[in-house]
Amino acid sequence: MTPKAAFGEGLSLVYRRTIDDEPALRERDFPGPSRYLAPPTGMTMSKLTLAEEALRRRTFAIIAHPDAGKTTLTEHILLSGGAIRAAGAVRARGENRRTRSDWMKIEKERGISVSASVMTFEHDGKMFNLLDTPGHEDFSEDTYRTLTAADCAIMVLDAAKGIEPQTLKLFEVCRLRDIPIITFINKLDREAQDPMALLDDIASRLQLDPAPIWWPAESGNRLRGMVELGTGRFQPYARKAAGEAEDPDHPAPLPLEDAARYFEAGEQEALTEALELVEGGYPSFNRQSFLEGHLTPVLWGSALRHFGIDQLLAAIGEWAPPPKVLKAQKAAPPETRNAPEPVDMAVQPGSDEVTGFVFKVQANMDPNHRDRIAMFRMASGSFKRGMKLKVQNTGKSLSVNAPIMFFASDRELAEDAYAGDVIGIPNHGVLRVGDSLSESGMIRFAGLPNFAPEILQRVRVKDPLKAKHLKKALDGLAEEGVTQLFRPEIGADFIVGAVGQLQFEVMADRLGEEYGLEVIFEPSPYAEARWIDGTPADVEDFMGKYRGQMARDIDQAPVFLAKSSWETGYVMERYPKVAFTKTRERG
Numbered sequence: 051m052t053p054k055a056a057f058g059e060g061l062s063l064v065y066r067r068t069i070d071d072e073p074a075l076r077e078r079d080f081p082g083p084s085r086y087l088a089p090p091t092g093m094t095m096s097k098l099t100l101a102e103e104a105l106r107r108r109t110f111a112i113i114a115h116p117d118a119g120k121t122t123l124t125e126h127i128l129l130s131g132g133a134i135r136a137a138g139a140v141r142a143r144g145e146n147r148r149t150r151s152d153w154m155k156i157e158k159e160r161g162i163s164v165s166a167s168v169m170t171f172e173h174d175g176k177m178f179n180l181l182d183t184p185g186h187e188d189f190s191e192d193t194y195r196t197l198t199a200a201d202c203a204i205m206v207l208d209a210a211k212g213i214e215p216q217t218l219k220l221f222e223v224c225r226l227r228d229i230p231i232i233t234f235i236n237k238l239d240r241e242a243q244d245p246m247a248l249l250d251d252i253a254s255r256l257q258l259d260p261a262p263i264w265w266p267a268e269s270g271n272r273l274r275g276m277v278e279l280g281t282g283r284f285q286p287y288a289r290k291a292a293g294e295a296e297d298p299d300h301p302a303p304l305p306l307e308d309a310a311r312y313f314e315a316g317e318q319e320a321l322t323e324a325l326e327l328v329e330g331g332y333p334s335f336n337r338q339s340f341l342e343g344h345l346t347p348v349l350w351g352s353a354l355r356h357f358g359i360d361q362l363l364a365a366i367g368e369w370a371p372p373p374k375v376l377k378a379q380k381a382a383p384p385e386t387r388n389a390p391e392p393v394d395m396a397v398q399p400g401s402d403e404v405t406g407f408v409f410k411v412q413a414n415m416d417p418n419h420r421d422r423i424a425m426f427r428m429a430s431g432s433f434k435r436g437m438k439l440k441v442q443n444t445g446k447s448l449s450v451n452a453p454i455m456f457f458a459s460d461r462e463l464a465e466d467a468y469a470g471d472v473i474g475i476p477n478h479g480v481l482r483v484g485d486s487l488s489e490s491g492m493i494r495f496a497g498l499p500n501f502a503p504e505i506l507q508r509v510r511v512k513d514p515l516k517a518k519h520l521k522k523a524l525d526g527l528a529e530e531g532v533t534q535l536f537r538p539e540i541g542a543d544f545i546v547g548a549v550g551q552l553q554f555e556v557m558a559d560r561l562g563e564e565y566g567l568e569v570i571f572e573p574s575p576y577a578e579a580r581w582i583d584g585t586p587a588d589v590e591d592f593m594g595k596y597r598g599q600m601a602r603d604i605d606q607a608p609v610f611l612a613k614s615s616w617e618t619g620y621v622m623e624r625y626p627k628v629a630f631t632k633t634r635e636r637g
């Protein structure tokens with residue numbers, strides 16, 4: 051398929067504009083020589099410099115409590131961006147109407163996302179990398195890892211429910227990582243809470259100034275549209291008539307005073323009055339304050355009814371930051387002779403060397419190929435297909451001959467990529483979550499954490515002849531982070547750890563679907579897992595005493611399996627020189 055077809059019609063692939071003036075980040079933040087790039091096949095000559103290419107990228111994650119509408123919104127953003135022609139309804143039956151980001155069998159069957167996915171598209175002169183994340187807390191590790199690859203987050207709220215528990219948790223992760231947030235209040239086509247109550251909730255519970263960009267005119271059956279604050283531009287809402295199969299297009303915007311025909315008696319006046327209060331009562335948008343994480347622009351709409359989506363995409367393009375400067379270390383691979391001490395550094399998106407890190411590994415995306423793809427977030431440089439990259443933390447190197455980009459449901463070979471882009475690197479186990487890659491092999495980004503599981507179960511395969519296959523399959527799934535795998539030092543059991551029950555269900559499903567293995571989970575004698583660390587002598591001493599409860603994770607790191615939290619407390623007290631940790635950095 052040609053790139054043109056992958057993008058869908060109506061979208062120009064010609065780099066027709068230079069980048070907008072970015073008030074927060076300008077050329078000076080992107081040192082490095084200008085370069086003229088060879089024209090990608092089928093495109094006109096790109097005149098953009100490396101720094102300009104970085105500046106026109108927007109890499110953002112969609113986060114929310116389960117069911118707020120992230121995957122539906124993903125579909126409709128792709129539609130607005132011209133990347134697809136028809137949105138596949140979530141939970142719709144039939145092969146031809148399915149969402150792009152929920153591609154696993156279990157996701158399609160249950161209508162929930164269990165794994166983050168990435169989609170790239172070009173729109174209005176910018177390149178967007180969209181990361182759809184699962185909302186369910188059992189998969190929050192996956193969401194957490196994905197957020198390390200995002201420069202901005204779209205926080206989706208259900209207009210009827212406001213801020214929900216998982217929204218709050220994810221918001222805290224964004225705050226810790228200094229990720230600016232755009233708020234999208236979804237499902238206006240249903241009866242919503244009072245808009246002011248929703249904004250006040252954001253202000254009081256998230257300590258974040260909400261700056262409404264638009265204001266809704268009612269909701270549910272009375273939804274008339276929304277007004278842009280400051281300009282008074284009214285965007286009418288068109289309702290689907292009973293019996294109609296397709297949603298109608300929403301009418302073109304017009305000044306509010308000319309929009310009487312869209313309202314019933316008294317509504318327009320009430321709205322005009324409310325607007326005065328709103329414009330006086332809430333801060334207006336300030337980009338600096340947004341980028342610093344003090345303020346969130348608030349947009350409204352209905353993902354399902356494709357309402358407010360163009361406006362959201364325009365806001366992302368205009369306000370979301372370009373790829374950020376990342377903290378890293380310049381460090382030689384382990385076991386390098388006479389290696390100098392690592393030094394802290396900052397990786398500028400516009401600098402020459404290709405650098406980045408693997409934040410996710412996904413196997414079997416294509417069931418016909420049994421592939422294993424590492425999702426690589428680029429931090430800097432100009433990547434060209436065929437390039438050789440080195441893994442800092444293992445010292446290995448690989449030629450990236452078949453990198454892919456994910457365009458809606460299609461994959462394309464990526465000929466080139468820049469800071470902010472997420473490309474998939476097919477590999478057979480060389481790349482793992484947390485790996486840092488660069489041309490020199492000397493750049494190290496902070497690793498991604500594994501969290502101690504809260505449920506530990508023993509897993510067995512029904513057909514004993516397939517025991518060997520099980521080991522391989524479990525390793526694969528553990529490397530993806532579907533579940534964690536612990537191999538006890540004594541005995542032949544496999545102990546599988548997860549944060550939540552749903553992870554086991556996904557695992558059982560995928561073992562059956564992708565590996566043809568029917569498995570049984572059984573209770574294990576263990577309640578908690580802790581990674582242990584300390585001087586070799588102290589660790590050896592402890593391991594010697596507790597050999598029967600020691601295991602190794604997939605990176606061969608030693609793990610203590612405790613029978614109860616009381617036991618964890620007990621060993622921590624008895625072995626004060628050994629560190630028992632709940633997280634372990636990978637890579």
Ligand SMILES: Nc1nc2c(ncn2[C@@H]2O[C@H](COP(=O)(O)OP(=O)(O)OP(=O)(O)O)[C@@H](O)[C@H]2O)c(=O)[nH]1
Nearest residue numbers: 116117118119120121122162163185237352353354
């Ligand atoms: N009425 C209405 N329903 C919506 C809207 N957006 C999404 N939905 C519905 O809400 C349900 C959940 O939507 P999803 O997009 O799967 O939600 P999600 O946030 O991706 O859920 P998880 O990935 O499982 O966390 C589906 O039934 C959607 O059709 C909307 O704007 N209006």
Ligand SMILES: [Mg+2]
Nearest residue numbers: 120121162163
């Ligand atoms: Mg989803």
